[in-house]
Amino acid sequence: MSQAKAAETKVTPRRPKETGVPDPFPYMHPLLKKNYGKWAWHDRPRPGVLHHVAESGDEVWTVRAGTQRQMDVYTIRKLCDIGDRFAEGHVRFTTRSNIEFMVSSFDKVPALIQNLQAEGFPVGGTGNSVSMISHTQGWLHCDIPGTDASGVVKSLMDMLHTEFVKEEMPNRVRITTSCCQVNCGGQGDIAINVQYTKPPRINHDLVANVCERPAVVARCPVAAIRPAMVNGKPSLEVDEKKCVCCGACYPPCPPMQINGPDSTKLAIWVGGKHSNARSRPTFHKLVVANLPNNPPRWPEVEEVVRKILYAYKKNAKDWERMGEWIERIGWPRFFELTELAFTKHHLDTWVGARHTMNMSAHVHF
Amino acid sequence: MSAAEDRATTAAGPTVPSWPAFVLGMMTSDKGTAMSKDDKIGAAKHVTPHLDQLEGGPWPSFVTGLKRLRDSKGKQYAPMMNDLLGQLEHSYTNRLGYWKGGTVSVFGYGGGIIPRFSEVADKFPASKEFHTLRVQPPAGYHYSTEVLRKLCDIWEEHGSGLIAFHGQSGDIMFQGCTTENTQKAFDALNEIGFDLGGAGPALRTSTSCVGHARCEMSCYDEVKAHRSVLNKFVDEIHRPALPYKFKFKFSGCGNDCVNAIHRADFAVIGTWRDDMKVDQEEVKAYVGAVGRKYAIDHVIAMCPTRALSLNDDNTLEVDNKACVRCMHCLNVMPKALRPGDDKGASILVGGKRALKVGDLMGTMMVPFMRLQTEEDYEALVELAGKMLEFFGENALEHERIGETIDRIGLPAFLEAVGIEPDPNMVRHPRTSCYVRTDDFTEEAEKYFERKKFERAAKKPPVAKAAE
Missing domain, CATH: 3.30.413.10 (Sulfite Reductase Hemoprotein, domain 1)
Structure with a gap:
């Protein structure tokens, strides 16, 4: 549209108000606002309920419930109705997409719990429970997913529901899933991540028009991609002996398709930890690869997760996180207890790999 | 079927490219979409045998939520959500994703919208554009039910009715918007005090x-x-x-x-x-409740820098110079121990x-x-x-x-x-x-x-x- 024409039709686009991060205080529960920065201690009267006491003597009870994260407006309004009828009109969400209702009296807690449960929202996720799985986008919305996210999470949380509503784990368990090796789900005590198994398949007809070739070459962590003429067209080729099938070339160059219905697999990693409590934060470590990407319920993944989780529950000491438990018992015992295989693929080959090796005579028998 | 073959068979002819965002951007200016706002679900409901299996079980089901949106009579998003369910079922069947990026933004900004164009729009035209607005949440994720309802109303009018609290970026993800409605949805959200978050090579939402x-x-x-x-x-x-x-x-x-x-x-x-605060009476109460052995094994011995010692009278001795503020003992005894001043x-x-x-x-x-x-x-x-x-x-x-x-x-x-x-x-x-x-x-x-x-x-x- 020409400027003159735009002026004629009086199109004046609305300028955004660049307000940035909204102020939470207008939305915050009055007791949280009143005692902001002045809390004294807390305890947990039952799984799913936190009880915080302020220096002023004020008390607030929080009821935590699981959600499906990807919520339709009807679900959100239902949660609002519960919040208005049985809580005090203020909620917050946790990092792991649980919703929390704050109330000023313990008397309100039973009815709140009952109504949440009646509407299908599990109450739990506190203390030493298995909380909601950290959630990515998957086939529902991502442009590079190897699998779905919501479906994997739903399937696993159906199984883990019993551990979400109780606090019977040695310490908290944080599970994550990721639909590609970018790993938006992050580090976890147990992480279920897509692991590609084949180099990208290249549509050479499209590369020249779609991809900024030098940028794609630069993106490869192992320098396996180089410019090439293919069928008379400028394209890219991959040295498949070097390729580690990470998928890094796929986002900047979609004609380098990394996903395949049978070559996109799932791997399970354990021992990631964000907290600084006791041991330093850690990255998760590979334990199983090559599990099938098997919607709608991924039973093979569920089985391995169950094995690992219950070996941990049975054998770890109180307050040991997954990785700390394994550090104590040793990796040989871990693979024994979980009945999983240790292979050459567990030996790190990336930069710094030597630091992951056992540089000592310490051996677990 | 490979992804490439699948794309080839689903592309609506030689003029439809498989990838380029700039071409797709032009395509979106077409007015000839299959359904207008007033249409009811023109096509029959897609069958979703895979997704249906995700409706059972004790955890809340996102599929049931998507179906509620699809079945909302007279709502502008119902046809879009029918085709979204169709495309998702298509992904579950073929084990492949069918979205690609592009360029969509709102006036004055260069980021904050995650554009999604369907690669199988010929099969599922109503959800051919399904963009996400990344919106920054109030710090600490606090909401009143009142403001949540306003967010729902806005998204019901301009979007798909599907909202994620929250994405891994920290944003509220308003998932599913046409290119045309993106500006309208943003304007409405911006008017009640919400602003877009980051995307691409930028400062991101925190x-x-x-x-x-x-x-x-x-x-x-x-x-x-x-x-x-x-x-x-x-x-x-x-x-x-x-x-x-x-x-x-x-x-x-x-x-x-x-x-x-x-x-x-x-x-x-x-x-x-400075030094952590210790309420020795509460320490004694804790040790009394769990026993000395448990307290020594699970608090004292788990200190990463051996900064703790349990005295014979069940009080706690803390070497604050050795302590690295890891939080373990404070987590276990929140009534007895607190950070310093x-x-x-x-x-x-x-x-x-x-x-x-x-x-x-x-x-x-x-x-x-x-x-x-x-x-x-x-x-x-x-x-x-x-x-x-x-x-x-x-x-x-x-x-x-x-x-x-x-x-x-x-x-x-x-x-x-x-x-x-x-x-x-x-x-x-x-x-x-x-x-x-x-x-x-x-x-x-x-x-x-x-x-x-x-x-x-x-x-x-x-x-x-x-x-």
Whole structure:
């Protein structure tokens, strides 16, 4: 549209108000606002309920419930109705997409719990429970997913529901899933991540028009991609002996398709930890690869997760996180207890790999 | 069927490209969409045998939610959600994704919308555009039911009715909007005080833990830190101009509930530098309740620096010089132990996930930054600005700041941002002898000077302006 024409039709686009991060205080529960920065201690009267006491003597009870994260407006309004009828009109969400209702009296807690449960929202996720799985986008919305996210999470949380509503784990368990090796789900005590198994398949007809070739070459962590003429067209080729099938070339160059219905697999990693409590934060470590990407319920993944989780529950000491438990018992015992295989693929080959090796005579028998 | 073959068979003819965003951008100006707002679900409901299996079980089902939207009679999003379910079922059947990116933005901004165009729009035309608006949440994720209802109303009018609380970026994800409605949805959200978050090579949306609002472990005002830093650099969020993404995250203590050390380029982790507070009567009560053996095995012996000892009278002895503020004993005995009074934060820089050099955790850059007065928070914002500026000017394209630091070495980075070396930055000093040390003596003198100055000021090292 020409400027003159735009002026004629009086199109004046609305300028955004660049307000940035909204102020939470207008939305915050009055007791949280009143005692902001002045809390004294807390305890947990039952799984799913936190009880915080302020220096002023004020008390607030929080009821935590699981959600499906990807919520339709009807679900959100239902949660609002519960919040208005049985809580005090203020909620917050946790990092792991649980919703929390704050109330000023313990008397309100039973009815709140009952109504949440009646509407299908599990109450739990506190203390030493298995909380909601950290959630990515998957086939529902991502442009590079190897699998779905919501479906994997739903399937696993159906199984883990019993551990979400109780606090019977040695310490908290944080599970994550990721639909590609970018790993938006992050580090976890147990992480279920897509692991590609084949180099990208290249549509050479499209590369020249779609991809900024030098940028794609630069993106490869192992320098396996180089410019090439293919069928008379400028394209890219991959040295498949070097390729580690990470998928890094796929986002900047979609004609380098990394996903395949049978070559996109799932791997399970354990021992990631964000907290600084006791041991330093850690990255998760590979334990199983090559599990099938098997919607709608991924039973093979569920089985391995169950094995690992219950070996941990049975054998770890109180307050040991997954990785700390394994550090104590040793990796040989871990693979024994979980009945999983240790292979050459567990030996790190990336930069710094030597630091992951056992540089000592310490051996677990 | 391979993905390429599948795309070939589903493309609606030679004029429909498989990928290019710029071409798709032009396509979206077509007015001939299959359904208008007034249409009811023209096509029959897609059958979804795979997705149907995700409706059973005790956990809330997103599929049931999607179907509720599909079955909303007279709602503008019902046809879109029917086709969305169809496409998702198609993914479940073929085990492939069918979205591609493109370019969609709102007036005045360069980022914040995640464009999604369907590659199988011929089969599922009503959801051919299904963009996400990334919207920054209130710090600490607090909402009134009133504002949640307003968000729902806006999204019901302009979008799909599907909202995620929250994405891994920390944003509220308003998922599913046509190109045409994106501006309308944003305008409505912006009018009630919400703003877009970051996407692409830009400053990204941040998160902060519940902190001061409801946690006795909290060592600084997370809302103030989060809003002061992010809102100072709001331009960097809305107009992507950095080499790559840059993320701040704010956790009130070492429990790091927002996963900052792993996930943030700039992690602010609450801590304190005086002694932790011990209520010995509560310690005795705890030991009395769990028994001495349990207390010794699970509190004393689990201290990573052997800073704790249980006295014969069941009181606790704490070696505060050995304590590293890991939070374990405070977590286990929240009634007995609390952080000290001289509070602030540690700053760790450089966390990220695998691409491209492999995982990096943030590493300690400022061991203690007091966060108590207005000036303290201004100093935090100043340090944040310095890091962003350094990143903008020195990082290579698609390089995170942790990778930049690895590339140039920590000494060069410290010099550039005006931070002095500190033994808290390392697990141990270097083990490699490959270093030139001819100015070691001068550097040592500088160190002793700093220590003298710090002792005089009773102030541990904090970032100083590099000039």
